[in-house]
Amino acid sequence: MRRSSEDTLETPITQMIDIVFLLIIFFVVTASVDKDLVDDTISLAQAKNTNAETTAKKLSVTINMKMARDSQGRKVMLGGRPKILYNIALQEKSLDGIRQALQTVKNDTGNFVPVLIRVDKDVEYRYIDELLAKAVARVGFTKVSIVAIGNE
Amino acid sequence: MRTRKSEALAVPMSSMIDIVFLLLIYFIVTMEDEIPEAHLSINLPSPGSKKENDSQPKLLELQVYKNELRLRGKLMSYEEIDSFFKRFGGMDKDTTVMVQVSQHARAQDLVTALDLCRKHGFNNLNVLSIND
Known part of the structure; x- marks a missing residue:
């Protein structure tokens, strides 16, 4: 009888550690969702004299912009011009879709929200200008920043 | 009996090390090098009309072409402008x-x-496009 009572008093350390670690893994995985929304396929331009942002902007709209490429890395052409892909938080959008998304942001929070443009370094300015004219400026956003790789 | 009690109190090191190594x-594997991102703010052309009483702002014109820069229309290297x-x-x-692009x-x-x-402390950067 005595032996049995001793057995029941033991704390199940192994199982407890198992559950604690599972909980830690769950929180770590769910906490890194925001980080995964960054389009890391974009090759940003270098700004060697500008310091990198140390704190993330609390409220901003990030538009990712890159050239569509085929499996061999060649530019995809569409109607005599390279096909440009736009996305916000990895949600692919057309130029009109970007304009609508910005309009929604403007209606919800106003046009003081900074717009960050993460653009592939090889994209010609005419396409950035098109984005600015047909979506960003058209909706009324004036605080615009071009994102580049800065100094750490 | 004594031996059994001491066995029950021991921390299961091998299973804990297994889990710690799995976490490690x-x-x-999931670690990523964070890219240091710099934000270069620009001003877009305002659709509003110019105010009458606006004083003439000090302007510096920088033209940006593919692989070349011009200061007030004069072709200069990066180092020369610097x-x-x-x-x-x-x-x-x-x-x-006025950055005319x-x-x-690119x-x-x-x-x-x-x-x-x-780099030289100019933060008031207006970006315009050149129709060429």
Whole structure:
């Protein structure tokens, strides 16, 4: 009888550690969702004299912009011009879709929200200008920043 | 009996090490080098009309073409513009720099120009496009 009572008093350390670690893994995985929304396929331009942002902007709209490429890395052409892909938080959008998304942001929070443009370094300015004219400026956003790789 | 009690109190080291190593591998695999991102702010042309009583702002014109920069229309290398800005180090930092960008310039060319302006403390950067 005595032996049995001793057995029941033991704390199940192994199982407890198992559950604690599972909980830690769950929180770590769910906490890194925001980080995964960054389009890391974009090759940003270098700004060697500008310091990198140390704190993330609390409220901003990030538009990712890159050239569509085929499996061999060649530019995809569409109607005599390279096909440009736009996305916000990895949600692919057309130029009109970007304009609508910005309009929604403007209606919800106003046009003081900074717009960050993460653009592939090889994209010609005419396409950035098109984005600015047909979506960003058209909706009324004036605080615009071009994102580049800065100094750490 | 005594032996059994001491066995029950021992911390299961081998299973704990297993889990710790699994966690370590998870963190190593998911670890990413964070890219240091710099934000180069620009002003877009305002659709509003110019006010009558506006004083003439100090302007500096920088043209950006594919792989080349021009200061007030004069073709100059990056180093030449850099030393020009350096020589005029006492220039008013409120000077507006009109960055006129060619349609064929790449994003890297624009960033190089904006970065050069920021290096010398010019933060009032207006970006316009050149229809070429």
